[in-house]
Amino acid sequence: MNLIESKTTSLPHSDLPTTVGIIGGGIAGSTIALRLAEQGIHVQLFEEGKSLVNGPPICHLHAGGNLYREISDQQCITLLKQSIDTLRVYRHTTNIRPTVIAIPCNDVGNPNDLLPRLALLQQTYQTLVEQDPKNGVLGDPKDYFKLYQRHDLERLALRANPEHPLTPDQWMIPVAKSINLDQFKYPLVMVQEYGLSVFRIAATLTLALNKLTQCHVHTNTKVTSLIENEQGLGWQVSYQDSANQQHQINVDYLVNAGGYRTGTIDDLAHIPRQRMVEFKAAYITHWSQCDAQWPEVIFHGERGTPNGMAQLTPYPDGFFQLHGMTQDITLFKNGLVSSNEDSAQPQLNASFKEKLQQHWSQQEIEQRTQRAINHMAQFVGKFEQATVGGKPLFGAQQIPGNDPTLRAADVSYSHQRYARSEIVKASSALSVADAIIDQLAALHLIVRPTQQTRESEFPISQQLSLHDIVAYAEKLAAERGFPTSLARPIGHNIK
Template sequence: MSKVYTVGIVGGGISGSVCALELAKYGIDNILLEKGESIVNGPPFCHLHAGGNLYPDISVDQCKTLMLQSIEMLRLFPHSIDQRPTWISVPKSEKYEPEFIEDRLNSLVKYYKKLIAEDPDNEVLGNPDQYYKAYSKEEIEALAKQPGVKQPTTFDEWVSNAVKLIDYQSLKTPIFLVQEFGWNLFRTAAQAQLALEKTESCCIKTDTEVTNIIDVRNRNLDYNWAICTKGSVYNVKYLVNSCGFRTGFIDALLNQHAEHSIEYKAAYIAKWQPVEGLIPELIFHGERGTAHGMLQITPYCEDYYQIHGMTQDITLFENGVIHSKNKESAEEFDEDIKQKIDRAWPEEEINTRTKNAIAFAARYVPTFKSANVGALPMHGAQQLHGNDLSLRVGELSFPGKFYARSEIIKASSALTVARKIVANLENEKIIAQIRTKTKHNSLLEEISKNDIEERARELAIKRGYPGTLSQLVIDRT
């Protein structure tokens, strides 16, 4: 008789992988089915979003949720977090004032202090009184005259290095430096995969595409779903659909109807000449989808920089958003985007779009115009529940008994989703109540930093990127 797994997880992106880890931590046996060669190989992530400061248009509540979820993920994957700060500025061309950002930052400081009071181990974004610093015009001008520092350690040193490169006259003041960190996708993928490979509670199957799911909930068997792949069938009691933007494909197999939106986006990798000292992540706010959309410049090691430009000819695409009620969503993108999703970007377009991104970055960082195309774009499609594209905190839904559907918008929501699934397993009496729930995951903690680094480098290279993109600019672990 074939084995019955307690949980079958379809899709090994960050959501499915963190769910498998959370279940395995409590000894709940599960099978993780991922069609790609390795896990956490979906759309990219590079910002932790601990405070949501990249989104002036979202509510303070969403910012707080992002902060809490980011802290929890940072505690799980500390070796993946790039602890360089973020410069946040509003160009003079924008209609809103930076004071608005400052009000939110003050609410976040209070909230961060509350989280630390609840659990001192939450103090992972530095001292809460130094979560951010606001810089006036006079302070910026004074720091521009200071000598550069190769390895900045104070906020002032980071700002001093940045301001020498930035056309700060085009920006409103105050300008902020915030403890918003980077998040390295390759290192997270490496740590998650190494931990799942070691545990007996998870059967991890990569290169395994789910082609059908048979609902046997009414047949009085000791399982509720038969998950079919080419050549094998896996019987499970509880089904988790974490297929990212292909979540609708599984829904369609199960005759579920859910409204969702899918967006395809890309970020570009440029190589710049060595600059005098390290610089923070640089954010120049702007109205999404217009010619002056937000610009983000993310530093990596060895003079690589990633650029997002929220305009139609850089990060966004003319037919890049679809609203779907069901069905395999990828089918609904036009041919051009479908081809890119399969990672076959035409060489010419890599060059054109990366060069557009470089020119866009040079608006505020003039010497960036000398940068060149550095690597393949980081790209992918992501799904959100309903049709509100400004939503930043994701959803978990239970469309039927013994069935959970994950639709996260930011990678940091993965642990919240996993915990809700554990609670639902208890409520549905699939598992007994867990007496003591912990925040730690010893499966992840047992993986050494060296092993993570080695595997992360291998993954980056296998996926077609320079190995150096798996390194951290500031590693405090």
């Protein structure tokens, strides 16, 4: 058992006997633990890995869900609100640069079909900022998106790349100079969807929880048994620590935040649930000849076909993370599986389980990364110069229910004292934490906290400095075998 010690004093409600057990130390479980512990609630957090937040290749905030044409407007609004909360709480984890959306001529989509949703999101954002100016974390609402016709790009292509782009036009210059303008339908869209650093999120959560006596973090720990107490008033959790020692602890409330393995915890608790799991990977590339700061660029395409969406995510020092939504790149044949009547846990085949244990062959790393480079180079010709920049970022993503297009999800309940985190996107984690606070109060397990601002709900984590977070994030990236550049900020928040 790895018990994170603290040097801080207790917060309100620390004298309450209620203890919440959280199984899974990914973005959801760790965020829930932080939210509860910051309110003085006692938490036992169990994580099988050696550190927190080791999940899927998080790289994008999804402040409006504009990467996904197929999801509903309501899901987009939900993702917008959740992203604003995430930016307010995890203020040093975002890469403040816009996202460009381009529709190739060979795609069935029409750029004008995007405009009603963009207008709705802009108006929603405007309303949220009017309600609370602190919600203005995506910039001025009038700048939420901007349209570019071909003549705009021809004009921008004549300008030099700025060293530190600030305006939408400045961010668009390297795109205008690098793409074949004949390949696209117009307008192109620039939208204020930012990047999200998985390493700085992991660093923020680890450093903050390290300061909270209310939260005991058990890493290298496997939960082996769950027994519901008599009258359903809590759970007995059995677990095995890194020394293979067996332990038991009683908790008043249990949160299943197992990520793609959420179903295994449901099985231990004998609680059925229908869900899907999808294995995905993103690829790290290095473009040493790159001479500009790029926005993120999304080239829309039909998912699962050879023309699937291509996603270019920039990091410092010429590193780029690539997604190609084809079965030869990010998606995998038989990579989407469903649960069945015998188990709540969808079963990936042996090859995926091997990858999830960090066992990729060098040949497959190079082969799939090169395919990702080729997929991007059909739109950004000079990107063919890029090389393999490291091992893939990968993981399995859970999707509750049976709709593979679901992107905005948060929490479900099967028992009075058992909650299940079912986020698909990282920005949904705070919604789960809020819902669990409400549930604990409704069950009279805690005194309902007084109304607070987002920032005041997280007094300890708000004190963390960008310098300390980046330094720890670089350490995590190196320990996990990734370029430390992926841990550093890019965009307006460079200090």
